[in-house]
Amino acid sequence: MQSRRDELVDTALRLFYTRGFNATGIDKILAEAGVAKMTLYKHFRSKEELILAALNRRDEQFRNWLMSEMEKASPNPRERLLAMFDALEEWFNGRAFKGLGFNGCAFINAASEFGDHQHPIHRTAAEHKQRIVDYLEPLCRQAGAEDPVALAEQLALLKEGAIATAQVRGMPAASRTAKAIAATLIPA
Amino acid sequence: MQSRRDELVDTALRLFYTRGFNATGIDKILAEAGVAKMTLYKHFRSKEELILAALNRRDEQFRNWLMSEMEKASPNPRERLLAMFDALEEWFNGRAFKGLGFNGCAFINAASEFGDHQHPIHRTAAEHKQRIVDYLEPLCRQAGAEDPVALAEQLALLKEGAIATAQVRGMPAASRTAKAIAATLIPA
DNA sequence: AGGGAAATAGACAAACCTGTCTGTATATGG
DNA sequence: CCATATACAGACAGGTTTGTCTATTTCCCT
Numbered sequence: 001m002q003s004r005r006d007e008l009v010d011t012a013l014r015l016f017y018t019r020g021f022n023a024t025g026i027d028k029i030l031a032e033a034g035v036a037k038m039t040l041y042k043h044f045r046s047k048e049e050l051i052l053a054a055l056n057r058r059d060e061q062f063r064n065w066l067m068s069e070m071e072k073a074s075p076n077p078r079e080r081l082l083a084m085f086d087a088l089e090e091w092f093n094g095r096a097f098k099g100l101g102f103n104g105c106a107f108i109n110a111a112s113e114f115g116d117h118q119h120p121i122h123r124t125a126a127e128h129k130q131r132i133v134d135y136l137e138p139l140c141r142q143a144g145a146e147d148p149v150a151l152a153e154q155l156a157l158l159k160e161g162a163i164a165t166a167q168v169r170g171m172p173a174a175s176r177t178a179k180a181i182a183a184t185l186i187p188a
Numbered sequence: 189m190q191s192r193r194d195e196l197v198d199t200a201l202r203l204f205y206t207r208g209f210n211a212t213g214i215d216k217i218l219a220e221a222g223v224a225k226m227t228l229y230k231h232f233r234s235k236e237e238l239i240l241a242a243l244n245r246r247d248e249q250f251r252n253w254l255m256s257e258m259e260k261a262s263p264n265p266r267e268r269l270l271a272m273f274d275a276l277e278e279w280f281n282g283r284a285f286k287g288l289g290f291n292g293c294a295f296i297n298a299a300s301e302f303g304d305h306q307h308p309i310h311r312t313a314a315e316h317k318q319r320i321v322d323y324l325e326p327l328c329r330q331a332g333a334e335d336p337v338a339l340a341e342q343l344a345l346l347k348e349g350a351i352a353t354a355q356v357r358g359m360p361a362a363s364r365t366a367k368a369i370a371a372t373l374i375p376a
Numbered sequence: 377a378g379g380g381a382a383a384t385a386g387a388c389a390a391a392c393c394t395g396t397c398t399g400t401a402t403a404t405g406g
Numbered sequence: 407c408c409a410t411a412t413a414c415a416g417a418c419a420g421g422t423t424t425g426t427c428t429a430t431t432t433c434c435c436t
Contacts, residue, residue, distance in 0.1 A: 004382085004383075018303065019303070020210065020300070020301050020303070022208060022210040022211050022301075023210050023301065025422075025423060025424085026423080026424065026425085027422090027423085027424090035383080035384090036383060036384045036385065036386095037384095037385090037386090037424095037425080037426090038382095038383075038384080038385095038426085038427085039382080039383055039384080041424095041425065041426080042382080042383085046424080046425080047423095047424065047425090103303045104299070104300055104303070105352075107356060108296070108300065108352055108355075108356055109300040109301075111292070111355055111356040112208070112292055112296065112297040112300050112301070112355070113208050113210075113211070113297075113300070113301065115206065115207070115208070115291045115292070117358045122356075125356050126356055126357045126358065129353070129356050129357050130357065150365075150368075153362075153365050154365055154368070154369055156353070157346070157349035157350060157353050157362060157365050157366060157369075158345070158346075158349055158369075159349070160348070160349040160352035160353050160356075161345035161346055161347070161348040161349025161350075161352070162345060162349075163352070164293075164296055164348035164349070164351070164352050165317070165344070165345050165348050167296075167299055167300070168295060168296055168299040168310075168313050168314055168317050168348075169314045169317050169318065170305045170314065174341075174345060177338075177341050177342055177345050178345060180338075180342070181342055181345075181346075181369060181373065184372065184373075185369065185372075192412085192413075213392075213393060213394085214393080214394065214395085215392090215393080215394090223413080223414090224413060224414050224415065224416090225394095225395080225396090225414095225415090225416090226396085226397085226412095226413075226414080226415095227412080227413055227414080229394095229395065229396080230412085230413085234394080234395080235393095235394070235395090
């Protein structure tokens with residue numbers, strides 16, 4: 001059973017993700033969550049804190065999803081890394097998160113709306129991206145990469161490129177473009 | 189000499205780019221441009237039309253800059269394509285557009301704030317990205333690519349990945365990661 | 377069953393938003 | 407040099423925003 005706080009964070013995440021952070025008012029979140037305003041301000045000091053909570057939820061949700069997709073695809077490190085791009089395509093096609101169509105990366109979106117790199121929201125976005133790289137690196141090592149750190153950065157960059165391309169141009173197949181490149185980079 | 193309309197569009201572009209579209213109010217643009225409100229609404233029917241004008245200006249400005257950087261780097265197609273990533277690094281380090289620090293890609297930002305793919309602003313962003321691909325393709329052909337269309341898509345995806353990485357993680361060196369990959373894709 | 381914590385509805389303040397309107401001033405071209 | 411177009415300042419309407427406050431109700435635990 002979900003606490004009021006959790007319902008608030010879930011609804012906020014959904015609305016922030018689908019309609020933007022600045023464009024989503026507190027009142028809309030409250031109405032959709034069926035929660036009173038004072039309840040929100042008892043759990044969070046401000047809208048900014050709610051955004052941070054929503055992004056932290058998304059970080060957990062997204063990385064859990066991505067890792068489990070990769071890990072269930074194959075025990076082989078190379079195949080696992082390549083499976084990331086198959087997972088992306090599922091996401092781009094709206095099949096990854098129930099009730100949450102693809103609207104780009106929540107963290108790229110957040111970093112774009114809160115451009116100042118010192119801003120807590122921007123920093124949270126940067127941390128998420130770093131965690132993805134940190135997850136890829138040992139896999140790159142296991143796959144026999146000469147420079148696993150560099151390869152992890154390359155694969156992460158391909159992932160970002162696929163996301164941006166899929167979102168802006170409405171091109172879910174960008175995942176395949178990225179996968180084809182990745183296949184040439186990961187040792188056989 | 190610049191018309192009032194041009195001053196409006198320039199100021200709007202600068203503020204939209206550095207502080208976001210929804211977060212930037214009409215009044216702030218008017219104050220910074222030193223223009224009266226009625227002048228704005230004589231030239232544009234709404235804020236949305238001003239955003240579209242600003243993005244069209246940016247499309248022209250950005251592609252002119254990118255193409256001239258590439259073309260002055262080398263007459264050789266392969267070198268020209270690789271020079272794109274050197275240009276990106278200049279941009280990431282804030283040296284590309286006078287008085288306009290790097291804040292990600294204005295079109296990725298726009299597509300993220302106006303997520304609906306049917307929205308005129310989102311469409312304008314998609315068109316810009318397509319024009320970049322259309323510029324790369326003949327160069328890929330001249331460089332001797334087996335499948336120039338596919339290579340153009342790959343290079344464009346690397347560009348997007350570098351931009352997103354540079355912005356979210358504050359990592360201008362992402363351009364070099366992308367360039368290293370590009371060098372393996374373009375025939376020697 | 378009763379006491380305390382938590383959630384509720386709804387009003388409110390103060391600031392902001394976009395877009396309209398009025399009346400005045402400036403500048404340019406014939 | 408005057409007529410016309412353009413831009414000006416500033417008020418205004420009507421709606422939205424975040425965050426605070428009060429007074430009431432609901433729920434849970436012992």
